[in-house]
Amino acid sequence: MKGVDLADRAGRQIRVGLDVGGTKIDAVAVDPAGEILGRLRRPTGWGEDAVLENIALAVGTLAEQVGLSASDIRSVGVGIPGLVDADSGRVLHAVNLGVDSLDLAVRAERALGVPFRVENDVKAAALGAAALRGVSGSMAYLNLGTGVAAGIVMDGRIWRGARGTAGEVGHISVDPNGRLCGCGQRGCIETFCGGGALAKAWGRPGSLPVRDILDAADTGDSEAVALRDDLYRGAAAAVRVLVLSADVETVIIGGGLTSLGERLEQGIRHALLAGAEASPFMRSLHLDERIELLPAGSPAAAFGAALVGAAITEKESVSHG
Template sequence: MTRAIVAGPAGRRIRVGLDVGGTKIDAVAVSETGDILARLRRPTGWGEDAVVESVVDAVTALAAEAGADLFAIDSVGIGIPGLVDAATGRVLHAVNLGVESLDLSDRVGARLGVAVRVENDVKAAALGAAALRGIEGSMAYLNLGTGVAAGIVVDGEIWRGSRGTAGEVGHLSVDPAGRLCGCGQRGCIETFCGGGALARAWERPGSLPVRDILDAADAGDERALALRADLFHGAAAAVRALVLSADVERVIIGGGLTALGARLEDGVRAALHAGAEASAFMRSLHLDDRIELLPTGSPAAAFGAALVGAATPTKEIVTHG
């Protein structure tokens, strides 16, 4: 049961965070002390107008779920895929949402009468994961889903690099003779451990192709065994790249593939361990001890968006392939 919150315009106390995905919005209401007061999921509309409408509807419904009205909301943060200008709240090329160019912050803010800030979804998730796990210092969030992306958080703040691409390991080529990636390169990490790339390589029907691959590998299917090895090899390569480039203390793995649970975590650990056997230097990094899976159903992305909404934005462009 959620507790009722009564607040007028002078006493707003709720921070709302929304993780806007291709099919659903995950939304949380967060108190000033960081407690999650309410959470809900709603479908995401297709196209710019429908995305705005979906966000407004989700915020309104969330306030009601928390026993409050819109006057109780102090800020709204939105995590969304695509090219995001964190200063203006404009979203470009969010192709899975049918968005080409959308002034999301301005349009949602005008409808709700509240400050709205927008962030790339993976970077918002990185911030949320660091906060929920109580991680101080440095960490990376590795998102294994249809694609592969990552965000880095240092001392509670997103570290972007000079052009906003810090941590984006999905399009790091590790095999120039490998499979063609959507970015135009060959052998990118995403072609090894991205769910979309694995499904295309598997070429068999099924609603959960990566799980089907693991099941078939357990049964001895040669093609599945090779693709399972690719999955673990690619994820381990991403972990190595994040640690070697930024020396993060922890790599938290999130995204849709975490539904595989221990099958994924154990496989990545084994790949990291095997890759370090011949190198005393790599063994000294203890990479297999630095990873952990985000629990399935974690609100990290929405929670991170709530933190973004409550923060002061800075002028920069955030990219996500």
């Protein structure tokens, strides 16, 4: 791992990273060379106590699977939705997890005897994506999931901004006459390319509504075609916003919608090309060449969480025992 030194004294050499999602926890154990030694997924549960318990179980089960004892684990990093105070390790308003307020780092450390560090899930995933793809300069990680948000990484560091809204491109309105967003505004980027908004607009049953939309669009269903266009155009708008404000070199796209694979990547690429057709300025940016899709099932988010944990300083780590 370029730029990340996970090496350590004997014992406590392993970094664990957890990506805590709305339905499941993705956990990886990372050795000092940055290699993933083991990975598992288990349900997240609902509410403060259940989430905490399942985090502890994920760490314990993963350690057992890899053949580690607690004393081999140097840190646990957690990426989790909601408003995260990275200094205190407290999580607020993780509504998809039923968590209103959880003193996660303190309680998890008490339970497991290992130093914890907590970060917003998209920011952690951004760090992981930058590391896994070997990006050394600037990049944004655009997460297309139920909602839409981005994390920005500059020279290997998460860019926090002034008040925690860096990369919140999902709630930039790009159409005053667009659909109403959950945030109360109209035409937010998230209303175009968020899985939740698309499923709601589609309104038909099915466990993978965005995949259903693409399949129906392929058969010519006009409503599905319109929503498919929204998806691609919304994601293209997010890419444009990230480049025309933060001017990142690359936009790496991750999140649940990446399970759509090639169709999604080509769709966004075509939308970027179509948007640049009439504009020499936009063409000069070559945005279609500056996006990358993470492979479905990429461990980037959990790996990034492990890197977040690895940023715990020696002093903090010692004081935690």
